[in-house]
Amino acid sequence: MSEEKKSPSIWEFKLPKMGESITEGTIINWLVNEGDEVEKDQIILEVATDKVDSEVPSPVRGTIKNILAEADSIVKVGEVIAKIEASEDQSDQPKEVSTKKPEAESKKSKPAKKKAALTSSSKPTSDAKTYTINKNQNTYISPLIQNIAIDYHISYEELARIPTTGHDGRLRKSDVFKYIEEGRPAQFAQPQTETNGFQVPDLKLEKGKGExxxxxxxxxxxxxHMVYSKHTSPHVTAYVEADLTDMVNWRNANKKAFQEKYGEKLTFTPLFVEAVAKAVKDFPMINVSVDGKNIIKKEEINIGMATALPSGNLIVPVVKNADQKDLKTIAKEVNALAEKARENKLKHEETSGSTFTISNVGTFGSLMGTPIINQPEVAILATGIIKKRAEVMEYEEGDKIEIRSMMYLSLSFDHRVVDGFLGGSFLRRVADYFEDFN
Incomplete structure (x- = not known):
């Protein structure tokens, strides 16, 4: 921390640096009030950035003299946000700290995160039955809002019911916290989905008995996330078949030498990531997201790879800037991310920021798949099982039947912004890179 001592007893407490590219943050909540005594390294406030929420500790033992940045205010890194009157005794031995909450808490403090009270087992309030549902038209959900939703167990469907105050109907952090303070009145409300006047019937289906x-x-x-994606993006899936014989033969001939030279296993995943990154670079409009009526063309090519956790759930670790890395670097990152996934040690920054996702359904023996788009991306590639088949090969001297390693590729894309020509051309280019492997 870069707090600077301005007098023998008053410390100017500055907003610390939160990350490499972070220049500002939003004060979510002060956990102390003016006049409160604090210990060194005691958490005194929560700060949100566009990537993650952080708890910030006090740099000294003392008394909170002034709070200069209120909740909801946006402050620059290094800006003074509070003044602390430091105690003369700054030894590491902590004083006894009362766990009792201050009687007069700041009116602008955000609600405490009582997760247990916000799970799906909570009882609906009487207001939920009569709450009017107005689905938000702006479907963009920022990373910060997603983090808040995870903390409070708020689904994407429920987020879409929260009244918005942001520009062009965008959901703001303050909208979500206000909704939580009101008791989440739309949590159990059942929206009526209409298409040309048709209402989806509430069918009382027999779900059967069992565990x-x-x-x-x-x-x-x-x-x-899956339901939200299907509701948001009109999915279209295209298919091609690729001959991976050259890639398979090269890997079989070089995987042992690759591991001896670089100390990394060479699976098919790094080869797929490298080829897909090249294709995305060729077709940059596949590397976009939709923000209301705008299209955001991404500067980076970050390839997500759907990975199974020990629990059976799926997570998407991300190879950042894949188009700028060579095969050995991609292999190293893929292996490290896969290992962390197996050990449940993935960090938030390692699973966020993807701009295009690959799902290797062939790992489970599937011939092909129809993947669901990983929002807010606009396309996702599924790679099927590599299977040897007898294929007719065309040569100048005539046709021949050969044993070839074949694989089906399928691309699901968002038809709002990706038409058939772009989707089909991109998928064919991926297959070409797989086939022309050198």
Whole structure:
């Protein structure tokens, strides 16, 4: 931290640096009030950036003299946000700290995160039955809003019901916290989905009897994300077949030498990531997201790879700037991310920021798949199992039947912004890079 001592007892407490590219943050909540005594390294406030929420500790033991940045205010890194009157005794031995909350808490403090009270098992309030549902038209959800939703177990469907105050109907952090303070009145409300006047019927389907298994939190989030994606993006899936014989033969001939030279296993995933990154670079409009009526063309090419966790849930670790890395670097990152996934040690920054995703359904023996787009991306590639088949090969001297290693590729794309020509051309280019492997 870069707090600077301005007098023998008053410290100017500055907003610390939160990350390499972070220049500012939003004060979510002060956990102390003016006049409170604090210990060194005691958490005194929560700060949100566009990437993650952070808890910030006090640099000294003392008393909070002034709070200069209120909740919801945006402050620059290095800006003074509070003044602390430091105690004379700054030894590491902590004083006894009262766990009792201050009687007069700041009116602008955000609600405490009582996660247990916000799970799906909570009882609906009487207001939920009469709450009017107005689905938000702006479907863009920022990373910060997603993090808040995860903390409070708020689904994408519920987020879409929260009244918005942002520009062009965008959901703001303050909208979400206000909604939480009101008791989440739309949590249990059932929206009526209409298409040309047709209402989806509330069918009382027989679900059968058997063991009831409650979804874990990650499975609930995956389910919400998938439903949200299908509701948001009109999915179209295209297919091609690729001859991976050259790639398979090269890998079989070089994987041992590759591991001896670089100390990394050479699976097919790094080869796929490298080829897909090249194709994305050729077709940059596949590397976009939709923000209301705008298209955001991404500067970076970050390839996500759907990976199974030990629990059976899926997570998407990300190879950042894949188009700028060679095969050995991609292989190293892919292996490290896969290992962390198996050990449940992936960090938030390692699973965020993807601009295009690959799902290798062939790992499970599937011939092909129809993947669901990983929002807010606009396309996702599924790679099927590599299977040897007898194929007719055309040569100048005539046709021949040969044993070839074949694979089906399928691309699901968002038809709002990706038409058939772009989707089909991109998919064919990926297959060409697989086939022309050298």
């Amino acid at each position: 009831i298994i409650e979804m874990d939190r990650m499975r609930q989030m995956i389910a919400d």
